[in-house]
Structure formats: structure tokens, C-alpha cells
Amino acid sequence: MTYRPRPISGFPEHLPEIRMVEQSMLDRIRATFESYGFAPIETPSVEELEVLLAKGETDKEIYTIERLQADETTGSEARLGLHYDLTVPFARYVAQHFSELVFPFKRYQMQRVWRGERPQAGRFREFLQCDIDVIGVDNLALTFDAELAAVAMQALKAIGIADVTLHLSNRKILQGYLTGMGCKDLVGAVRWLDKAEKVQPAELVRGLIPCFPGPTSEVAANLAVVFSRHISSGTAFIEHVRESGVQNALLEEGVLELKQVIEELGHLGIDDVVANLSIARGFDYYTGTVYEGRFADQPDLTVVAGGRYDDLAGAFINKKLPGVGLSIGFSRLFYKLLQTNKIETGRKSPTDILVVLPSAERRAMALSTAQTLRARGFRVETYHAPQKLARQLSYAEKKGIPFVWFPPFEDGNPHEIKNMETGAQTQTDPETWQSDAG
């Protein structure tokens, strides 16, 4: 009787032909991050529970790790948990290595994170995030808020994704506006506005009324008009806010910041961003610019998220470390591409050329032909046994290897190469052959 292996819900894995596409996308994201000078770091998969819970209770489900063969001597050790995002580990990292980093510190981090969710279709328990953050000491220039948005959009473009729009707002606009309107329950109001795009305007208005003193359906209606479903390009959002007539210093600050960010994105040549004043992203963390990247055909699927925060590592050291960061939810995004058949797979192997093995006696020559081609940068396999040619060609075909190389079957004969797509077979030389397939 044998154990039948089965997938574990929430822990995806892929066939090589899919993994090759994924890996190439991750390479391109990484190259984009580096093209803006972000430096790579990785942190351990675990943190002390005290670190993971430093911000107080978290709504993220945490996996702890325990030694299966634990004994009593481990009792004194701190309990460890798998990180549920890359922000908390990064905060701990910056605090711990503070004196060895140069600020503004720009880092990217592409790692797996874990959430101890109950198994459920389409819900990941292990997934890959690609994070970028810039951290300053005491203050951080607003220019980075534009840069982050540009990096995210260019990273998406680099992996061929054109149907994600980056929605931008500034938390000061929302908070200033609400304050200017006399709101007595900011948290409650934000919670409703967070749903602005999902509920009907009338329901939104009903939800907002209790957040203000007095009978205030006009206030609520005004709010619904300003913050619900209003998406604009360029700086048209300013007009929209002005029309409402509300005045407040914080609101004004938010408007100017969002304006500058959008203008700078223009200078960077990035124009597929929109102002969307309903973006709130919770209330406990972000204090300025907020980002949300959404697929055009599935706007409730957020694949990019982030924003500006006042203090990254306050829980750890006595420094004020403001920053701006965002996270590309790579696994989610990749899953969506897979679900909608947008992943083009073909080759089951990275091999460019299969070198045929003519006979056992000519193995040395086949092996050295392969080495010559490898030294020139090609990815090469030598067929493992002197089997019938049809069988060797069939191996190349099944793996999607684009070229088959025939070393001379007898001394004095030339090398030949076969293009598996066109079927063309020509004389060639391992020292000089060039792929015309690009």
C-alpha cells in the first residue's frame, strides 16, 4: 500500500513549464526594481512572535513553528512564527541594522509569506510578495511617493501586464475632508467609504449618517459624491474636491501632495495612473499617499497595495523613520493570469540545443561539442544513450527543445543542426553557430 501524494490546499506549486514563466517574470520585476536603485535584502522566514505582534493584535493569521522532536530544553527560547508580510520583518531589519544602512534606504524584498488561513479555494496560505520601500530618518521627500508608483507600473509592464491601473489617493484628503465636515467617527466613516465602490450610493449614505452630528443626509450625500466611484486622470480630482466647497488645512495639504505625485509621474512618463479618492486602505497605518493596483476586468482584486507611513520602526527603536512602500502580490497576480489562460507555456526545459549521441564510441565527441556550445552561452543537453535517432528527436520534441545538433557520425563529416520548428537542417560548426530564433 502506498501513500497517494496530493496537493495541499493554499500551497501552490507548478510544473516546470509554468515555473519557467514565473521565474522569468520575477527576474524582470527584480531588474525593474534595481533599475531605480533599490537594493535587495532577504530576511529569515521567521520572526520572534513578539516582533510579529509588535503592532498589537493583528488580523493576519500567524503560523508558529514548533520542533517535532522538542524536548524540555527549548522552553526558554522565544517562540517563532512565519512572517505574514514583508513589512514587519523589514521594520525589524532596519531597526536592527540601523547604523549600517545608508538613508534614504531603498530596498526590495521578494519572498514567500505565510498566513495560517483555514483551507479555502483560491485562498493562499503560502505566497510570494514583491515589496519595495524607501525609508528616511526624520523625514522623507515626497518625490519617492511618485517614484514608487512608477516602479510598480514599470514592473507590471515588464511582465506584460497592461490591464492593471494604479489608483492613487492621499489619506490627508479623506481625513481632512471628514474633519472639515464635522465627522465625529473617523474610523466608522472610513470603514464605510472603504466599501464605497462595492455598495449602492443610497446604502453608503445611510451608513455615513451616524458618523456625523445631527441629521446630516446632505453631508453624507456630499461625501458619497466626492468619494464614491470618482476616478479621474491627471489632476482633475482637484476640481472635483474644490466643487464640494469644503475647506480644511489637512485636506489642502493632501490635495497638494497628490497633485505633486501625479505631476511627477508625468515627468517619469507614467500616465496609466488615476486619482481615486475612495482608496482608504484601513486607518491604522497609512498617513499620506495610498496606492492600489487593480485589474480593469476584476477591480476587487487588489494586486498592488501600499502607501506612505509616518514611522516604520517606532516599536523597535527610538527613531522616527517615515517611509513609503508598496507590495506587488505576485502569487495573486500570477494565479489570475493562469486562471485567464494568459500564461504562454511551451518549453518544458530551458534547453536550447539537444546534441544527438550518434553511438557509444562517439560519446566523447558529443560531450565536447556540448561543452563548446555551453561555453558560448547556449543551454545544451547531450542525449544520454545511443538510441535510434527517432527516439532522440522525440525527446527534443516532447521537451520543446528548439534545436537538435548532429555531431559528425564519422570523422571528417561536418556538424549539422536541425531547427525543430521549421524542420530545416544545415551544416554548421560549434564554434560559430548562431541561433536565428533570437
Add this chain to the structure above:
Amino acid sequence: MTYRPRPISGFPEHLPEIRMVEQSMLDRIRATFESYGFAPIETPSVEELEVLLAKGETDKEIYTIERLQADETTGSEARLGLHYDLTVPFARYVAQHFSELVFPFKRYQMQRVWRGERPQAGRFREFLQCDIDVIGVDNLALTFDAELAAVAMQALKAIGIADVTLHLSNRKILQGYLTGMGCKDLVGAVRWLDKAEKVQPAELVRGLIPCFPGPTSEVAANLAVVFSRHISSGTAFIEHVRESGVQNALLEEGVLELKQVIEELGHLGIDDVVANLSIARGFDYYTGTVYEGRFADQPDLTVVAGGRYDDLAGAFINKKLPGVGLSIGFSRLFYKLLQTNKIETGRKSPTDILVVLPSAERRAMALSTAQTLRARGFRVETYHAPQKLARQLSYAEKKGIPFVWFPPFEDGNPHEIKNMETGAQTQTDPETWQSDAG
């Protein structure tokens, strides 16, 4: 009062300047694996405990994961553990996806693994392994045994490591020899021979005597001579085995296999391998070729290990899947390089060029200059604030950015670039500039 962040014993992390070196090494290892046609896969970080323990008891310490906020509904789920190597997950992967893979299946896998060890200096609890394996159905050509050794050596060469020697043997030699000598306790004898390089010959002989019938100090002495500290290049080992006069069919098979592997390595241009008949690598798993890569100056530090096995996935499906594989213990290797100051670090950022920000008014121009350079493949930062030039240059210096770009401070003036190493500053153009720094 703030929590003071501290490192967690056994879970290494690095500063960006170290991580950049590590990442570049991993890229080069990956490129080497692909140059031989190995395809990438990744598996989840966890497996069901049943899978991790499928081979019966393991001497590897396993970390299980538990939901911190667990509730009674999770009781029915299989328990999950972090994988402690990449071989067990790979076996499960091949069994699970058997019908979708093309055989011989060549895969590489570069992932973190975890061991629930007690904290101890120099002992990793999370580390990175780089594995390659080739799996056949029913049988697998011996040529792959040579290929794997070649790939490992080329991967080490690609990351600048010249002082690791690959020690090769074949388990059939050891087993055949012992049988030919009348051994009645193969396991006991192998356990002693495994220590052959660490103990004195006299102690080894004393340990071996009880494994044979009768008073057999001659037998033990003969064994010690053949298997202890005998390291030879080329096929000189054959002579050495023949001299001992023992004859046995399995021994003969092992000698011929090792001979072929070493000869093929010659055809592949790999000669820094040695035959070392004392390599045993336990007794429960490997059945033919065995590999061990060791630093010349620290031979007890094994950084490459692997071998030929009869059946990868027998515990999972009713197929015979022989294979050959090896693992580069990257974290161990990297730690050794760090300890011996062999990691050359300098730059704290991947940035090639820092574009100076002349003034707030000229930000648009600075930003678009940076974009032009990025589009040409350079990694570029634009300084974030119109601060004094000395401050901007100092930022470049602290991060080790090799070039500083001066966009025109007034319209009509030319761009200039400064080489931070030589101090030379010249007129230039963002559309045409080429780095002479290679």
C-alpha cells in the same frame, strides 16, 4: 520602553552589500544548471508530516507549523511540517505530477530548508540548498552520474570557488569489497569506514575487527589500507583496488562504473575530481556513485553531497524511478566564504548612476534624464532633494555608486558625468553615454 530587535540564532540575514554578492552567486549557479538543461521547479515550504516521515524515522529535526489562532475546526487537517531537504519534496512532486513530466526528468531546485535544531553557533536552522537531480523510469544511464559532477564543479567555478574538490566513489566498490572479505556486519563496517579519515588507522582497524568472523586483524588492516585516506586522480584507484587481491562481482561493477564516470568527466573537461574510496554517505540510500565536495583547507566541511539512488519515489507510487542527484549546501558555503573574508563587497546599492537634482525647478528634466538612462539598461537614482552638491555627492559615495550625472543646470548647457573612482568629469549625453567601467 521599546523591544530591542536581535538576531535569531541559526536564521542568518545579510546587509544589502552582502546580499548582492549572494544573489549574483545564485544567479550564476542557476545559469550553470540551466546550461545543462535542468529545468526549475519550486515546491511549497511545507509537506504533510506523513510525506516528511515516509522513509520511516528521520534523523533530521522537523519543524511543524501550527496556527496561532487555531480553532477546533482544524483538527481534521493533516499536520504540516517545513521541509528539511529538497529530496523528499522532489520525490513527492515527481510522484504527484508523474504523468505530466518528460523523462529522463532533469530538475534543479534552489530553496530554503529548515531543521529544528537546538540553537548552536554555526548551526543553521534555515538555509539555502541548490539541488539537481535526474530521474528515469525503470533505469537511468550512467552518463548522468558524470554530468552531475560536472555541473556541480562548473557551478562552483562560476562563483569563483576553486578550492573545493569533488570526491567520488561508488557504493558498489565498498559493499562488494566488504562482502568479498566475508563481512558479517556491513552497517557496522561502513559506520567505521565513514570515519576513516577522522580516526587513526590503528583505531579504525580495532573498530573493524568485530565486523568479520574470526580473528581478522589482517582483513581489517587490508580494509584500512584500501579505504582510508586513499585519494587518487584519474583511474589510478583501479590499480589500488586490484592490488588488494579481493574479487567480487559487485566490486567489479562498481570499479567499472567509477571508471566510466571519471573518464566521461575528462571528456567534459572536468579534472578537479578525485576518487576517494572512503566516501560512504550512510548506508540506507545511495546505491552507486557517491559525491562529496570538500574545501581543501577544511576537508570536514562538506558543501556538495549526493549520489545515485535506486528509487526516488517508491514510497509514493508503484513505479521504479532511479536517479542521481546532488545538493550544493549554499548557506554553508557562503558562510565559510564570509568567515574567511572571501566575499568582496563594496557597493551598498545596485545603482550605476546617481542623477543630481540641480534645483526644484529642474526636477522634471532630472527625472526624464534618469528615465532615458534606465530605458538604455542602466540602474539609476535621481537624488531626492535640491540639496548642496557636496551632500548629493556624499550620498553617491556612501552607497558606492560609481557614476554621478549632472543634468544641465541651465537650459542650453551640456550634461556632464563624473566617474567617482577616477574623479574625471566629462561632457556627455543620456542617449549615447557608455560606461567604460565594464
